[in-house]
Amino acid sequence: MWVKVMGVILFGVLGIALLTDWYVIDGVYDAVGRGIEHSIDAGIVRSGIVTDAQQGVVQLEPEALKAATKSEFIRYLGLSTNLENAIMKDSSFDLKLDYDDNGVPWVQVEFHTKVSFSFPDIEYPVTVNRKVAYESIYK
Numbered sequence: 634m635w636v637k638v639m640g641v642i643l644f645g646v647l648g649i650a651l652l653t654d655w656y657v658i659d660g661v662y663d664a665v666g667r668g669i670e671h672s673i674d675a676g677i678v679r680s681g682i683v684t685d686a687q688q689g690v691v692q693l694e695p696e697a698l699k700a701a702t703k704s705e706f707i708r709y710l711g712l713s714t715n716l717e718n719a720i721m722k723d724s725s726f727d728l729k730l731d732y733d734d735n736g737v738p739w740v741q742v743e744f745h746t747k748v749s750f751s752f753p754d755i756e757y758p759v760t761v762n763r764k765v766a767y768e769s770i771y772k
Contacts, residue, residue: 650751650752651751653750653751654748654750654751654752654755654757657720657748657750657751658748658750658757658759661720661721661746661748661759662759662761664710665710665744665746665759665761666761666763668706668709668710669706669742669744669761669763670763670765671705671706671709672702672703672705672706672709672742673702673740673742673763673765675701675702675705676697676698676699676701676702676705676728676740677693677698677740677767679697679698679701679705680693680694680695680697680698680701681693681694682694693730693738693740693767695730698728698730698740699728702728702740702742703726703728706726706742706744712724716746720748720749720750721746721747721748722746722747722749722756723745723746723747723756724744724745724746724747725744725745725746726742726743726744727742727743727744728740728741728742729741729742729743737766737767738766738767739764739765739766739767740764740765740767741762741763741764741765742762742763742764743760743761743762744760744761744762745758745759745760746758746759747759
């Protein structure tokens with residue numbers, strides 16, 4: 634009888650730990666997504682160069698955009714310079730500035746990390762992508 638009780642307790646604890654990990658992974662995914670969107674906006678503001686104020690033309694400086702976006706992302710999530718904290722390890726932050734056929738710039742950020750919470754030896758990979766169009770002409 635006591636073996637069954639111990640088995641139920643063991644599986645219950647394991648289930649709670651896995652449920653907690655799932656909750657943490659979902660929270661990390663949401664927080665990183667909001668952080669990317671916020672940092673893209675901040676990077677656009679910091680790296681915008683007004684080339685023709687009368688016509689409302691603003692261009693983005695690619696290197697300044699990358700640096701500003703990454704630094705704001707680190708600040709927003711409270712990460713170290715290696716993009717790590719207590720639960721996120723082996724992270725990478727990639728920003729691309731592309732133009733479509735109409736000449737509209739698209740800022741795309743891809744963030745990869747490994748999340749570990751309840752079980753230190755088990756890491757769950759998390760990838761978050763955000764792609765934002767930037768209209769550079771305002772009239």
